[in-house]
Amino acid sequence: MAARTPSQTVGPFFHEALRWKDGGKVALTGGGEPVVLVGRITDGSGAPVGDAMVETWQAVAQGAAPSTGNPRGFARVETAVDGTFRIETRMPPGQVPFLDVTLFARGLLKALRTRVYLAPEEAVRAEPVLAQIASSPRLATLVARRDGGEYRWDVRLQGEGETVFFAA
Numbered sequence: 001m002a003a004r005t006p007s008q009t010v011g012p013f014f015h016e017a018l019r020w021k022d023g024g025k026v027a028l029t030g031g032g033e034p035v036v037l038v039g040r041i042t043d044g045s046g047a048p049v050g051d052a053m054v055e056t057w058q059a060v061a062q063g064a065a066p067s068t069g070n071p072r073g074f075a076r077v078e079t080a081v082d083g084t085f086r087i088e089t090r091m092p093p094g095q096v097p098f099l100d101v102t103l104f105a106r107g108l109l110k111a112l113r114t115r116v117y118l119a120p121e122e123a124v125r126a127e128p129v130l131a132q133i134a135s136s137p138r139l140a141t142l143v144a145r146r147d148g149g150e151y152r153w154d155v156r157l158q159g160e161g162e163t164v165f166f167a168a
Contacts, residue, residue, distance in 0.1 A: 024077040025088045028060060032090035035118060036150040040083045041105065044159035048083025052105035056116075058092040096123050105157060112165045116153045117143050138164050 037056075041049040058073040075087045091097055096119045103112040117124045121143045125134045133139050141163040144151035155163045 020076050024075055024086055026056075026058075026073060026075050026090065028073070028090045032092065035089050035091050037087045037089070037099070037116065037118075037144060037153060038147075038150050039085055039144075039153040039155060041079050041085070041103070041155045041157065042083055043157050044162075046156075046159075048079075048081070049105050049157065050079055050081040050083055052079040052083070052085075052103060053077070054079065054085050054087070055102040055104075056087055056089070056099040057102075058089065058099045059094065060092075091118060095119075096127055103155065103157075108157075112157070114155075114163055114165050115142055116151075118151055119143070133164060138162075 041052045041054070043049050054075075054077050056075045060073045073089075073092075075089060077085050077087060079085050087099075089099070092099065096117060098115045098117045098119075101114050101116055103114070105112075117127075121140060124130065124139065124143055127134075130139060130142070141156070141161065144153035146152075157163070
């Protein structure tokens, strides 16, 4: 058997080394209503990706300050065995609030970058950065749906219903 190359040995190890206690709780005081984002990461066949890591970055409302916990506007969580994740934060400022998202998962040599919008799809269509897909059904893959007191956003890494990802 030939020696394995680095790309063949990339495995579900990064989340072991990058775990962060309370990484899913963005601790901001002031500004923006509390928001809980929940979701599930699946692969091209629809199977859960239970060894992925989700990072979010967001703009911070004027006057908001970090309290104890994570730095301003940043969260990092690993997915559970069933591919689910949960992030607690505050609503980002702006007409069309969003979180920037970076995904790490098995089989990916480079992280995937995308956004999740916490606004109705009609409002998201007007976003200039989304002009190329504004009339596409794929736009819906970037919009979290309000589900009771939470926002629900599922990510499909490839295949039918694949989430829109941005070039780095």
